[in-house]
Amino acid sequence: MTKPRAFDVRRQSGFAFVALCCFVLLYLPIILLVVFSFNAGQSIAIWEGFSWRWYVSAWQNEKVQDATVLSLIIATCASLVATSVAVMAALATTRTGTFRGSALVFGMINQPLMIPEIVTAVALLIFFAMVKVATGYTGLWYLIIAHSAFCIPFAYMPIRARLQGMDLSLEQAAADLYGTPWRVFRMVTLPQLWPGVLAGAMLAFVISLDNVIITEFAKSAGQDTLPTYMLGQLRRVVTPEINAISTVLLAISVALVVAFYLLSKSKKQ
Amino acid sequence: MPRGESSDGARRMINIVALSKTFGSGATAFTALTDINITIRENEFFTLLGPSGCGKTTLLRSIAGFVDPSSGSLTIHGDDILSKPPYARPVNTVFQNYALFPHMTVAENIGFGLEMLDRPKSEIRSVVGEMLELVQMTEMADRMTSQISGGQQQRVALARALAPKPEVLLLDEPLSALDFKLRKEMQIELKRLQSETGITFVFVTHDQEEALTMSDRIAVMNKGRILQVGGPKDIYDHPAERFVADFIGDTNFVTAEIQSLEGDTALVRLPSGRQIAARSAPDGAVSGPVTIAVRPEHATLEAQGALLDGLLKNIVYFGTDTHYHVMTQDGSTFVIRRQNQPDAAEDHKVGEQVGISFNPGVAQVLRD
Incomplete structure (x- = not known):
């Protein structure tokens, strides 16, 4: 006798096929991209044998070097700023009583997730243009500020989740034992919050590293991050060098996501 | 032994007058405490007894500073403490779930209060040593709190709250998570600690037997009100209201x-x-x-x-x-x-x- 089974989507006919299609669509292009980054020939579509030459050429390309340095500087600064702001925002939205408009505040913090990116980009372009006219400054800060802003919700989410999951009585116990609010935060809240803060920072870092649209609109002439450099290259001669750079970016992202996963798993007691 | 209100022999310590607490407002308002008047004496084991939801924990948290009463006054040795934040009140709490800091060792947990008071390292070390001995946990000093049993966590929570030598120790159903045998042991242990340290204990429980065996005086609460205050024998033999008679023992x-x-x-x-x-x-x-x-x-x-x-x-x-x-x-x-x-x-x-x-x-x- 078999018991009547509950509805299970995995037993529906065609499930395997649809699932396979999705995975192929998601991963086949990426796999091809990685494979052709090792192509010995000039083409990104015709295989001519294995070689590291495009990695070497990318490594030696001064423009790629400059773009990488810029990308890393922006991503590091943006993730630091965004994470600090996100910690404060998360504390304010989880450690205070519900106040009038708390839902509105929550929405506003996450605004960059909802507004079309191109709108933000155009808005920043116009705003920065006005600032440039007024001040004459054309440096890196525009990009750092722009990246920090749109990275905030990505850093905010894991930090807020962590704070909400934390036992409030720990902070009360610390306050009860004569801990002033700042010391309670430093001695009890922050050590518990670390995994969330690290996860938020890593997420913000990856998001900043990947960004094209806002960067393209907000950057000053001559500034290029890795993604905007690659976009520029695609308009000219396309060689597997682009594949090689993409593969490295992919590796960094995957490494950070894996680290994020391990971190969130290991610290849950 | 004198019954009823404080005679001149025992010094009044905590004075609670006309304390009320209403959560929320309008149609969803909930009155957790209504016109609470209690005097708790020095060195007393005072118990707040009542069914869950009667307001006993809200009253305890008002003393600790985690609940802001809507009206009334609360003084310790004549000092108004309602205006003070939790960290400035001369009370320590043993939480129902112990609330031990998971990222610190047993000894670090016990020393936390003294560290926050900026006491010298040598003093902290010696007090922590004393406390470990008092609760018989000396061997466990360097364990993390996740590596000790529930009963041991209970002892650490007690030692942590006692270490700064507070004027009042607040205990929020601290024995409810322990099994029967351990609970009996800890009841005796708590009584011993109270008489050894001479600290005033304010103990919250819903267990009438626990209240009768441990307390000097008991306040029976229901629906946010105090129904009767008296010694265990007084409350048991002479309940003033039907609820008290029914809640404590059979009648x-x-x-x-x-x-x-x-x-x-x-x-x-x-x-x-x-x-x-x-x-x-x-x-x-x-x-x-x-x-x-x-x-x-x-x-x-x-x-x-x-x-x-x-x-x-x-x-x-x-x-x-x-x-x-x-x-x-x-x-x-x-x-x-x-x-x-x-x-x-x-x-x-x-x-x-x-x-x-x-x-x-x-x-x-x-x-x-």
Whole structure:
């Protein structure tokens, strides 16, 4: 006798096929991209044998070097700023009583997730243009500020989740034992919050590293991050060098996501 | 021992006057505390006893500073503490879930309060050593709190709260997570710690037995109000209200009518027409129909023609004692508890007519 089974989507006919299609669509292009980054020939579509030459050429390309340095500087600064702001925002939205408009505040913090990116980009372009006219400054800060802003919700989410999951009585116990609010935060809240803060920072870092649209609109002439450099290259001669750079970016992202996963798993007691 | 309000012998420590707390507002408002007035004396083991949701934890958290009362005053040694944040109040709390810091060792947990008070390292070390010894956890000093058992966590939570030598220790159902045997041990342990340290304990529990065995005085709470404050024996023998009589121990309720009142002794007429002296509750009724409470072990089974007559409906044997369920004339059941003697033959049979008797003064006139 078999018991009547509950509805299970995995037993529906065609499930395997649809699932396979999705995975192929998601991963086949990426796999091809990685494979052709090792192509010995000039083409990104015709295989001519294995070689590291495009990695070497990318490594030696001064423009790629400059773009990488810029990308890393922006991503590091943006993730630091965004994470600090996100910690404060998360504390304010989880450690205070519900106040009038708390839902509105929550929405506003996450605004960059909802507004079309191109709108933000155009808005920043116009705003920065006005600032440039007024001040004459054309440096890196525009990009750092722009990246920090749109990275905030990505850093905010894991930090807020962590704070909400934390036992409030720990902070009360610390306050009860004569801990002033700042010391309670430093001695009890922050050590518990670390995994969330690290996860938020890593997420913000990856998001900043990947960004094209806002960067393209907000950057000053001559500034290029890795993604905007690659976009520029695609308009000219396309060689597997682009594949090689993409593969490295992919590796960094995957490494950070894996680290994020391990971190969130290991610290849950 | 003096009963009731504080005499000059014991110094008043915590003074709570007209304290109220309402959560929320408008239609969803919930009143957790209504007009609380208590005086807690120095070196006292004071228990807040009541069912869950009665407001006892809210009252404790008001003293600790995690709840902001809506009105009223709360002083410790005459100092108004309601205006102070939790970290500036001379009280420490043992939390129901212990709330030990998981990223610190046992010794670091115990030393936390002193560290926050910026005491010198050497003092912290020696106090932590003393505390570890006091709760018999010296060997566990360097363990993380996740590596020790529930009973040990309980001891660490106690030691952590005692280490800064607070004027008052607040305990929020600290024994409820322990199993029966450990709970019994910790009850004795807590009593010992209280007398050794001389710190005033304010203890919250819903367990009437725990309250009776440990407390110097008990405040019985229900629905945000304090119904009665007194010593364990006082509360048990002379409950002032039906809720108190019912919540603590087993009780028989009998309707009666006050015939006359002199001091705290009332002459009441029972449904059988017989009269007996009973203790009246303060601020209770002075005449007319009332309810009196009689504890099962304070009544005896007699031949017919006693204070109350009835039909023996059931005999329940419990080993140490036997319960006789008697249906009285008005149809209610009266339970009599009799301690068993070795090899004594049962001299009553179910279905026979019996009488119920109790001594003058054991019956308590209830306020409502």
